[in-house]
Amino acid sequence: MKNDIAWQVAGRVIEKIEQAGFEAVFVGGAVRDLFIGKMNNDVDVATNALPLEVKAIFSNTIDVGIEHGTVLVLDEGEPIEVTTYRTDGEYTDHRRPNEVKFVRSLAEDLARRDFTMNAMALTRQGETIDLYGGKADIKSKLIRAVGNPLQRFEEDALRMMRAVRFSAQLGFSIETQTKQAAKQLAEQIQFVAKERIHAELDKMWMSQSISQGMTMLNETGLVQYLLGSFHPHQWHNFQANNPFVGWAYLNLISNDDKLLSYYKCSNKEKAFAKQVKQAYNKLQVGWDVLDYFQYDIEVLQTAYDFTCWQGDKLDFDKKQIAEKKSALPIANVHQLVVNGNHFMRWTEKKRGPWIKEVLDAALLAVLTGEVVNEKERLKEWFHDYDKR
Ligand code: ATP
Ligand code: MG
Secondary structure (H helix, E strand, O other): OOHOOOOOHHHHOOOHHHHOOOOOOEEEEHHHHHHHHHOOOOOEEOOOHHHHHHHHHHOOEEEEEEHHHHHEEEEOOOOEEEEEEEOOOOEEEOOOOOOOEEEHHHHHHHHOEEEEHHHOEOOOOOOOOOOOOOHHHHHEEEEOOOOOOOHHHHOOOOOHHHHHHHHHHHEEEOHHHHHHHHHHHHHHHHOOOOOHHHHHHHHHOOOOOOOHHHHHHHOOHHHHHOOOOOOHHHHHOOOOHHHHHHHHHHHHHOOOOOOHHHHHOHHHHHHHHHHHHHHHHHHHHOOOOHHHHHOOOOHHHHHHHHHHOOOOOOOOOOOHHHHHOOOOOOOHHOOOOOOOHHHHOOOOOOOHHHHHHHHHHHHHHHHHHHOOOOOHHHHHHHHHHHOO
């Protein structure tokens, strides 16, 4: 696992920082996942060099968040985030430190991190710096706040959501006092920017143990302050390899028109959710040929899954969706061999709304097999149609 390209690249970055006379280590999620035995290609580096000092060492860097101490180093092929050791200063709004202060000691940097499993560092020589018992907590499958959980959640309420998200991703429990603190402060989740909640939910949708996450959302009481339906039984069967599916499902079961805007979903996420909901509703009476034609396969398959997850039985197999779709005479409207101009040529009538009507009828006739998609056949069909 550790031989990954990202680890090698981050290792070279650390080596160069060390050669320049500074200290640098691997930190964060990649170190955690290394001990869990999970892949993580985001290998982050922390250093006592100041951002400008980091930039002086490398020839190709991007200031991605220089005010927070982060410089993206591109020198080694793969981008590596290098962040200067820092503390977070005072918090007054439960979500962002008023200032960040760069510090020269790794211990101070690790103390600002959220959970013990996320507060470990690893040197290039393979020495683990684990000041808060992160390894032991990983072994016991526990998510435990670094320091006083009440204070840590007061500082940044998103951490409560992160605890829940990690519990879903890893199948870990939230340690008793950490969970208790979340229960006490759950209502402060309202102060957190919806974009940050969105990002946590994106990761939650893709998690292995989503039921565990939903249970934790309920047990911490966070659920009371989140828009949408998060009952564990509704999420019992849920699984997704794309976050769009999560938003579409939340939208379907929550029945709240404003939900997707509330969570700052993109237009693409909204469009997918809307289509899936339509296809889902139509599936409750059965899809016709036009439905197979007009919805993308992902939309149809997702609507099929949603129906199953809701505990309803369908009388056909999921793989038949692809079969039905590929058996259609045409796959999109551009494959129809006629257009409005043809119909105009075949009649005396002036341009008007009738063209669209005829085109729709022709499309349906082709899709249902009433007429073959050939110009001569469609001309005959049109003359009959025109007489009706
Ligand atoms: P993932 O694998 O999902 O990216 P991660 O642990 O790497 O998880 P990031 O959001 O990438 O999470 O953050 C990197 C590290 O920064 C975390 O491991 C943690 O040490 C620290 N961190 C991130 N967000 C917070 C926060 N809100 N409060 C305190 N520390 C945080
Ligand atoms: Mg990360």
